[in-house]
Amino acid sequence: MISDLFTVTVLIGILASGIRLSTPYLFAAIGETFGQKSGVLNLGVEGQMLLGAFAAFYVALTTGNLWLGLFTAMIVGALMGLAMAYVTVNLHAEQGISGIGFYLFGLGMSDLLFQKLMGTVETVKGFPEIYIPGLSDIPGIGKIFFSQNILVYIAYLLVPIAWFVLNKTTLGLKIRSVGENPDAADSLGVSVSRIRYFTIILGGTLSGIAGASLSIALLNVFQQNMTSGLGFIAVALVYFGAWRPIGVLGGALLFSLINSLQLWVQVLSIPIPSDIAVMMPYVVTILVLVATVSKVRAPSALTKPFERGD
Amino acid sequence: MQQKLGSLFDALLPVIATLAALAVGAVMLLFLKVNPVEAYAALWDGAFGSSNAFAETLVKATPLLLVGIGICISFRGDVINIGGEGQMIIGAVLATWVGLNFTGLPGWLTITLSMMAGFLGGAIWGGIPGVLKAYFSVNEILSTVMMNAIAVQLMNFLLRGPMIDPAQAEMASQIPQTARLEEIFRLPRLAPTRLHLGALIAVIFAVLVYILLWRTTLGYRIRAVGQNPHASRYAGIKVQRYMVLALLLSGAFAGLAGATQVFGVNYRMITDGSSSGFTGSAGFNGIVAALFGGLHPILTIPASILFGALLVGANKMQRVVQVPSALITALNGLVVVFVVSSEIIRKRRQRRREAVAKRDDETPPPAVEAGNKKIQQAEVGS
Numbered sequence: 072m073i074s075d076l077f078t079v080t081v082l083i084g085i086l087a088s089g090i091r092l093s094t095p096y097l098f099a100a101i102g103e104t105f106g107q108k109s110g111v112l113n114l115g116v117e118g119q120m121l122l123g124a125f126a127a128f129y130v131a132l133t134t135g136n137l138w139l140g141l142f143t144a145m146i147v148g149a150l151m152g153l154a155m156a157y158v159t160v161n162l163h164a165e166q167g168i169s170g171i172g173f174y175l176f177g178l179g180m181s182d183l184l185f186q187k188l189m190g191t192v193e194t195v196k197g198f199p200e201i202y203i204p205g206l207s208d209i210p211g212i213g214k215i216f217f218s219q220n221i222l223v224y225i226a227y228l229l230v231p232i233a234w235f236v237l238n239k240t241t242l243g244l245k246i247r248s249v250g251e252n253p254d255a256a257d258s259l260g261v262s263v264s265r266i267r268y269f270t271i272i273l274g275g276t277l278s279g280i281a282g283a284s285l286s287i288a289l290l291n292v293f294q295q296n297m298t299s300g301l302g303f304i305a306v307a308l309v310y311f312g313a314w315r316p317i318g319v320l321g322g323a324l325l326f327s328l329i330n331s332l333q334l335w336v337q338v339l340s341i342p343i344p345s346d347i348a349v350m351m352p353y354v355v356t357i358l359v360l361v362a363t364v365s366k367v368r369a370p371s372a373l374t375k376p377f378e379r380g381d
Numbered sequence: 382m383q384q385k386l387g388s389l390f391d392a393l394l395p396v397i398a399t400l401a402a403l404a405v406g407a408v409m410l411l412f413l414k415v416n417p418v419e420a421y422a423a424l425w426d427g428a429f430g431s432s433n434a435f436a437e438t439l440v441k442a443t444p445l446l447l448v449g450i451g452i453c454i455s456f457r458g459d460v461i462n463i464g465g466e467g468q469m470i471i472g473a474v475l476a477t478w479v480g481l482n483f484t485g486l487p488g489w490l491t492i493t494l495s496m497m498a499g500f501l502g503g504a505i506w507g508g509i510p511g512v513l514k515a516y517f518s519v520n521e522i523l524s525t526v527m528m529n530a531i532a533v534q535l536m537n538f539l540l541r542g543p544m545i546d547p548a549q550a551e552m553a554s555q556i557p558q559t560a561r562l563e564e565i566f567r568l569p570r571l572a573p574t575r576l577h578l579g580a581l582i583a584v585i586f587a588v589l590v591y592i593l594l595w596r597t598t599l600g601y602r603i604r605a606v607g608q609n610p611h612a613s614r615y616a617g618i619k620v621q622r623y624m625v626l627a628l629l630l631s632g633a634f635a636g637l638a639g640a641t642q643v644f645g646v647n648y649r650m651i652t653d654g655s656s657s658g659f660t661g662s663a664g665f666n667g668i669v670a671a672l673f674g675g676l677h678p679i680l681t682i683p684a685s686i687l688f689g690a691l692l693v694g695a696n697k698m699q700r701v702v703q704v705p706s707a708l709i710t711a712l713n714g715l716v717v718v719f720v721v722s723s724e725i726i727r728k729r730r731q732r733r734r735e736a737v738a739k740r741d742d743e744t745p746p747p748a749v750e751a752g753n754k755k756i757q758q759a760e761v762g763s
Contacts, residue, residue, distance in 0.1 A: 114522065118714070154718075158718055158721070158722050162722040162724075162725045163724075163725050163728075164718070164721040164722045164724060164725070165721050165724070167461050167522060168461075168668075168672060168717060168721050169717065169718050169721045169722070171463070171665070171668060171714075171717060172714045172715065172716075172717030172718035172721065173714060173718065174714065175665065175669070175710055175711070175713050175714030175717060176711050176714030176715055176718070177714070178707075178710055178711075178714070179707045179708060179709065179710025179711030179712070179713070179714060180707075180711040180714075182705065182707035182710065183409075183704075183705050183707040183708050183711060186705040186707065187413060187705065295707070296655070296657075299655070300526065300529070300530050303523075303526040304526075304527075306522075306523065306526075307523040307526065307527065310520055310523055344538050344542060346534045346535070346537040346538035346541065347534065347538055349534050350530070350531050350534035350535065350538075353527045353530045353531050353534075354527075354531060356527055357513070357519070357524060357527050357528075360513075360517075360519045360520075360523065360524065361513060361517045361519055
């Protein structure tokens with residue numbers, strides 16, 4: 072029954088899993104924010120996540136070391152980012168389309184490696200929930216905020232760090248200037264390509280972690296196409312959050328809370344068709360995009376390759 | 382002569398890009414301890430080895446071509462449509478509904494109505510992001526991705542619920558699929574192969590889209606908006622309207638692609654719960670085919686056949702040398718990356734040509750100058 076949703080236990084469950092579910096979105100979307108702030112749209116996030124998820128899972132499965140798995144996912148993501156950077160910065164390739172290329176590559180490659188190296192779906196013991204003496208025991212709050220796995224905390228820590236770097240450091244100023252007016256930045260001696268390489272590789276690394284957070288922290292399995300559109304949502308959240316880390320956080324939370332709500336709706340077998348329930352986060356995201364996006368302007372140089380004028 | 386060779390080289394760039402992708406694929410095959418020659422031979426054999434194989438290739442190419450010509454329209458209008466998957470699904474849903482319910486009509490009429498319903502369904506699913514982009518500045522890449530996700534859930538809901546095959550509803554298995562279309566409501570096949578009328582329909586529409594884009598005012602305006610929205614606005618073109626139209630038409634052809642899959646291939650709508658379970662990822666691969674065809678509807682025909690061949694051949698390759706067909710998805714991705722990256726070569730060559738032409742303009746050879754003077758004198762004299 073609908074009223075079952077409004078018991079304390081269920082509400083705590085919804086909030087706790089909502090926060091947990093937001094981790095992959097946060098990692099990927101914060102990374103994408105850096106890229107877009109510097110003027111590069113990376114649509115290949117989904118592919119980077121899939122390869123990252125596989126790399127983390129496979130290494131964790133074979134070595135039993137979760138941190139090594141996470142590290143491998145970062146390397147794989149960074150390499151994908153490097154390739155993306157070369158193609159978009161040096162070769163001036165259309166960003167949206169090359170992103171789709173990288174997506175297809177990651178989709179096929181992770182599936183291929185999965186079938187060749189593993190063949191069957193297996194599970195690992197992922198990052199455990201951290202028990203913080205005292206805090207974890209607080210009724211309600213403890214379950215929601217202080218009983219999560221380590222990656223959840225890192226993801227949330229990343230939000231203020233990203234805000235600080237983008238708004239309070241010279242590096243952030245350079246990133247923003249390269250995204251707004253690359254010609255001016257260039258004439259002041261900022262290397263446009265170096266900054267963009269940095270942000271795209273950083274974005275790839277974070278997408279790799281996002282994938283790992285799915286395969287060795289959240290779900291603890293790897294399956295072909297396990298992200299099923301999550302990476303594209305992460306890109307949408309950057310627009311949603313108007314290129315601000317705090318806005319991205321808001322979007323990721325909203326999206327995952329609705330997602331968590333619909334999962335509980337299914338668990339409690341409330342008579343709403345599950346397919347319709349799964350649809351809700353997407354519908355809400357579109358509606359919020361309609362309501363907000365038109366008021367905020369994208370970085371001026373977004374998707375525009377930079378070339379020094381003669 | 383040199384110029385002719387140059388433009389031939391430009392035209393061959395996608396082919397070179399594909400060969401490069403296949404070369405990378407060969408390296409990957411070596412890592413998988415598979416003989417690349419053997420693997421690619423199996424791929425070729427699976428795609429072109431017999432008339433039946435070739436027919437299968439054309440069957441796979443059909444949805445790619447229909448999605449692809451839609452992509453030609455939207456990308457020419459500078460609107461990125463990534464919603465082919467969802468548009469195929471909604472088109473197929475509407476078409477199937479017509480095919481299963483308008484059973485009192487003559488076969489050809491129901492088929493025609495169904496194809497139109499598919500067109501309409503795709504148009505609606507493409508038109509919504511079009512309106513959102515034109516009037517609410519919602520980025521179309523995002524909205525089309527969201528619309529894909531919504532379409533998948535809608536399909537799952539309908540195929541498990543209101544539209545489920547009555548036989549499945551009785552059984553415990555509950556496979557998400559509709560009832561089978563009656564025989565007279567199916568697209569005719571070229572027996573004994575599975576090649577169906579949809580392939581011909583797709584080719585005809587490719588020609589029509591070419592005419593639309595380059596021989597009509599509508600097409601001219603879509604392209605003008607794509608090349609320079611500001612100038613188009615000054616020229617009095619209602620930019621927003623043509624943005625919507627570009628996405629709407631693009632979606633419509635994807636919808637038609639979905640309809641032909643139901644009426645020509647499976648004779649029912651069926652899925653495994655994912656979007657590619659119904660579309661076979663044609664909504665994405667159609668983009669690849671269109672790009673490969675240089676966003677030209679006619680050139681998209683051979684491009685679709687090429688990618689259809691890769692998809693069909695991949696299955697054979699999987700059987701013969703046990704390489705998962707996912708390899709082909711990865712290679713498709715590389716082809717896209719290589720093709721868009723090779724654009725820079727074409728652009729640089731073009732710029733060099735223009736620079737040369739400009740230099741020639743600035744200092745005309747003496748003979749030409751003398752000729753000009755004569756003409757001027759003649760004009761003054763008359």
